[in-house]
Amino acid sequence: MTYCVGMSLEKGLVMLSDSRTNAGIDHINTFRKMTYFEEPNERVLVLMSAGNLAITQSLLSLLKEHLHSENPQTNLLRVPNMFEAARCIGDTLREVHKRDGATLREFNLDFTASFILGGQIKGEPPRLFQIYAAGNFIEASEDTPFFQIGEIKYGKPIVDRVVKRSTSLIEAAKCALISMDSTIRSNLSVGLPLDLLIVRRDELKITCHVSIDQDNEYFNLLRSSWGNSLREAFQQLPNPEWLNCSCQ
């Protein structure tokens, strides 16, 4: 399984992914789920993937092959804007589906794949998209400034409550890490190392990209403190004494 979250904020983009893939609990591997395409001062695109690893790897291989193409519809370094970038990825995914879909079906395997694409191309603000297995996609908005893919539910409540368009990049990164911690704690198949990537608006390059493993002091502090903070917050809320039924 996988957990990735992408946030589109006034000041830029925050993207976080785990790196565990599994096919049964005795077959767990580490594969990066974040890839970026960068042409400094001109464009930066970040793609995170969840789903069947054979499918997502095929997609990435095709996207990389197309980087040598002159066609501005298939080459992510030449597409004129982020909408066309999302279309390009959707179309490439349909190529993979055309090739593999029927065979997978014969083996009773679903064609599962989903993606978060964030980035900025000169002339536009940063934009964030979620791309589905069918190659269609949606864009983040003022009201929905984040997308999640993979094992999304455990980590959703904290992002729902904290992240707005006006949240700073550094706080959004903290929130993404707490959301990831909740997911890792509840689901064995999501695991370290993590890829955290920030794109500051109008810098048109990767502002910062760090890998977070089990020795990362900050993440370890966050993990232990967040659990304690939650328990303290819980203690501070009043008990339902009104139940008044000798339950105290």
Next chain:
Amino acid sequence: MTYCVGMSLEKGLVMLSDSRTNAGIDHINTFRKMTYFEEPNERVLVLMSAGNLAITQSLLSLLKEHLHSENPQTNLLRVPNMFEAARCIGDTLREVHKRDGATLREFNLDFTASFILGGQIKGEPPRLFQIYAAGNFIEASEDTPFFQIGEIKYGKPIVDRVVKRSTSLIEAAKCALISMDSTIRSNLSVGLPLDLLIVRRDELKITCHVSIDQDNEYFNLLRSSWGNSLREAFQQLPNPEWLNCSCQ
């Protein structure tokens, strides 16, 4: 959808269920998902259900029919212990499956149903079971003192962090309500009113059973305070300043 959580604590049982069922978002109804069987001073059994409403209602109707039976294997008011109560429910569910399973399959519908059974029968401590669609079941333990069914993921992190066997009944009830709030906030298909039921150890009756609707002051307070507490706890954690990448 549904969300139910049952907790088995040193001092007794806490059970909480929502009451929304839906078949598509334009078809939302309110049905109670909690039923109890009580013979004061002798036994108290509480059953919560999730899944296909036709299946869970059939099961309940059969269980109620069997209350007139002399057979100690099929009558929940006569089974000798909680293990046999769980078997009785599993067997009855298999009756429903025998009758409806094949037809449902023809309509491409899964036989989905899951249950949490909690209770105490004189001579035993309180016990808590989770019963699956196939009629098999597991029992809560020291290490796993709670079960959830339905839309379980949003509300799991807080229960994971707070509830132990030693948690008091009133705190467990508070935690169950916070867990429900996280679920309702993230999933439209889980909704009020809620059924909250507490069985204090060795009382051998329902200690307290309340219905919580949108006018319940305590639940409304919990909902608003918990959001604020989470945001405060979030603010108090240090930001990842070490990223050191002009992201502040």
